[in-house]
Amino acid sequence: MLPVLQSVLKEKPEDLVAKRLYAYCLSKRENGEKCLEAIKHFIESTPEESQICQDYLCYAEQLTVKKEYNEAITYYKKALNADCKRQELLKDIADLFVKNRDLDSAVVYYQQYFDFEEKPAAEDLLKLGKCYYNLACQDSVPELQKEELIKADSLFKELSFQVPNSYVSYFWRARVNSMLDPETTKGLAKPYYEKVIEIGLVQPERYKRELIESYKYLGYYHYVIADAITTKNNGNPDLAKEEYGEAKSFFSKVLTLDAKDEVALKALESIKL
Numbered sequence: 001m002l003p004v005l006q007s008v009l010k011e012k013p014e015d016l017v018a019k020r021l022y023a024y025c026l027s028k029r030e031n032g033e034k035c036l037e038a039i040k041h042f043i044e045s046t047p048e049e050s051q052i053c054q055d056y057l058c059y060a061e062q063l064t065v066k067k068e069y070n071e072a073i074t075y076y077k078k079a080l081n082a083d084c085k086r087q088e089l090l091k092d093i094a095d096l097f098v099k100n101r102d103l104d105s106a107v108v109y110y111q112q113y114f115d116f117e118e119k120p121a122a123e124d125l126l127k128l129g130k131c132y133y134n135l136a137c138q139d140s141v142p143e144l145q146k147e148e149l150i151k152a153d154s155l156f157k158e159l160s161f162q163v164p165n166s167y168v169s170y171f172w173r174a175r176v177n178s179m180l181d182p183e184t185t186k187g188l189a190k191p192y193y194e195k196v197i198e199i200g201l202v203q204p205e206r207y208k209r210e211l212i213e214s215y216k217y218l219g220y221y222h223y224v225i226a227d228a229i230t231t232k233n234n235g236n237p238d239l240a241k242e243e244y245g246e247a248k249s250f251f252s253k254v255l256t257l258d259a260k261d262e263v264a265l266k267a268l269e270s271i272k273l
Contacts, residue, residue, distance in 0.1 A: 001025050016050055024054075027062055036062040053083035060092075069100040087116040091124065098131065103138075107131050122162045126172070129155035133176055145179075152176050170195040171210055178217060184224050193217045208257050216263060219250030223267065237272075244271050 002025050008018040019042060026038030039059045043051065056079035063072035073096050080089045094109035110128040114120050120128075132152035139145040153176045160169035174192035181188040193214035200207030200214070226243035233239050248271050254264035 002029070016046070019046070020052075020055065024058055027058055036066055051082070053079045053086060056082060057089075064096065067099075069096045072096055073100070087113065090116065095127070098127070103131050103135050107135070122159055125155050125159040125162070126168065129159065129172060133172065133179075136176075136179060149176050149180050153180075165199070167196045167199040167207060167210060170199070171213075174214070174217070184217075184221050185228070187221050189217055190221055204257065212254050212257050212261065215250045215253045215257075219247045219254070219264070219267060222246035222250065223271070247271060 001021065005018050005022040005025065008015055009022060012018065023039045023042035027035050039062055043055060043059050056075045060072045060075035060079060063075060073093055076089055076093045076096065080086060090109050090113035094106045094113060097106035097109060107128065110124070110131065114128070129152045132148045132155065136145045136148040136152065139148060153173055156169045156173045156176065163169065170192045174189040174196060177188035177192060196210050196214045200211045204211060222243050226240035226247060229240035229243060230237045237244065248268060251264040251267045254261050
């Protein structure tokens with residue numbers, strides 16, 4: 001297309017359609033700075049009333065490639081304003097807010113996209129769930145943190161319905177419920193970590209990180225139960241032998257995947273039975 005467009009522009013240098021298509025082609029064809037410069041020049045040299053949704057999208061995409069996320073967000077918003085039917089752009093804007101570490105804004109745009117999309121894709125459920133989880137990790141207000149965790153859990157639960165054979169939803173539900181039970185006395189995360197292990201053991205090397213985290217949680221959970229039994233019996237550990245044994249078993253499984261894991265080594269050292 002470029003030779004044809006160059007020929008048109010030679011005859012009619014101000015032809016808007018030819019200038020637009022020429023910028024689009026260059027932005028897709030060239031490498032490095034030239035990609036961005038082609039569409040940037042078109043945007044800056046064209047009256048705003050003559051610009052369309054695709055112009056802003058092309059510029060936003062190139063800004064994203066260059067990791068200029070703030071500017072990219074601005075032009076994605078302009079694209080959405082130019083064509084309000086392009087509601088899928090809400091997700092693109094939310095994705096950029098995540099990259100820009102602005103989780104509050106990301107949540108707003110993901111929620112707007114969910115209002116438009118009748119059945120969000122599994123990938124999008126995961127993205128919004130992670131946003132709420134990470135917000136909870138940052139939040140110091142207990143009430144807000146709990147609210148964010150509950151929202152995250154509901155999204156990961158929906159994800160488990162969509163992809164029941166994947167470890168992902170159970171892994172994130174485990175993390176959420178672990179935060180909802182910070183003392184690990186209720187074992188809220190236990191069934192989800194157990195599910196991660198069930199799925200992960202099919203390919204232990206592939207899921208090594210997830211298995212280690214799951215084994216550590218279950219080891220610690222049984223240790224907490226054992227310690228409570230021991231305390232209740234005036235420091236006598238005899239009645240807690242079974243729970244201590246479970247704890248040792250899970251921490252030992254960690255070492256089969258990582259023989260130098262310090263948490264597992266220290267835990268096993270502290271369990272004398």
